[in-house]
Amino acid sequence: MLIYTALAAAVVVIVYGVMLYNNLVDIKHSVSQAWSNIDILLKQRHDELPKLVETCKQYMGFEQETLKQVISARSQVAAARETGNINALGSAENMLRAGLGNLFAVAEDYPELKASEKFQHLQARITGLENSIADRREYYNEAVKINNVRIEQFPDVIVASWFKFKPRDLLVFADSEKQDVNISKLFG
Template identity: 85%
Template sequence: MDIIIYIALAGIAIAVGYGIMLYNRLVDIKHAVSQAWSNIDVLLKQRHDELPKLVETCKQYMGFEQETLKQVIAARSQVATAREAGNVGALGSAENSLRIGLGNLFAVVEDYPELKASEKFQHLQARITGLENSIADRREYYNEAVRINNVRIEQFPDVIIANWFKFKPRDLLEFSDADKQDVNIGQLFG
């Protein structure tokens, strides 16, 4: 009779240990998603801080192109609002608007050789292009972390622990197809 009790206790201990292992893995995955989002957030903030410098530099040369500059400023505000709220869906849409605005801005720059030749403008353009590329890389990392999270909380037996402790799926950070084609701002300076 004692051996049956020991076997039952060992089975319970193994089940509890396995449940703890699953829970800890889900927590690790959840925090990987948060870290990936934080990495994107840092880059978005850096770009957010660089855009006013770019707009001011452009204003010095582009007195009558105010509509293009306003479009970039408005899109920057939309990105900041979505970023601060952590609204991944709204961020994708706002990013699309910002990239279109930047694309328009850099296309208009072609009509201003003095601006295009400005060392300050070239530095800002290179900095923003670098940030754009980094954001694209981090977005890929974030989406992979989200995919892992979403798959694990649906797989058996993880789904039991995930439902019990209310682990939630996360949204992918997606941009429109047109936006994906316009990732390299540097191409506009042919």
């Protein structure tokens, strides 16, 4: 009878351990999926920015410094995105959002640019991508929080340490960048 009890207890522990492991794997993949969603949007925005810069160059011949700032920040975002460096991505995103804010503010001085259908389309597209990135960032950070909490909680920490589950970094922007860029306000 004692052997059966010990065997039943061992089976329960093994089944519980497998359930914990499977749950941790699911959470890990949720974080990866959330990052993939952000990555897709960043890539789409990355592809739109050269079009915006070219459109602006046609009207803003002497505002090269503003355009260079956007191009430089775009390159830094791309590098951080490709390496998956969340901390570098946060910094690069801050620079890019500031550069875009400056670009759209400077564009206010160019009525022909503001009236350009191509510029208006790109402005709307980039604004939509910015909003989507902000939404996906929230989802990503929530998935990271769940992952990080679960791998530190008992008894999950035992399974997580055995199988080397790692904490992930939150995607954090500077406090000044947490508000959405309201581009339509600049051109309304």
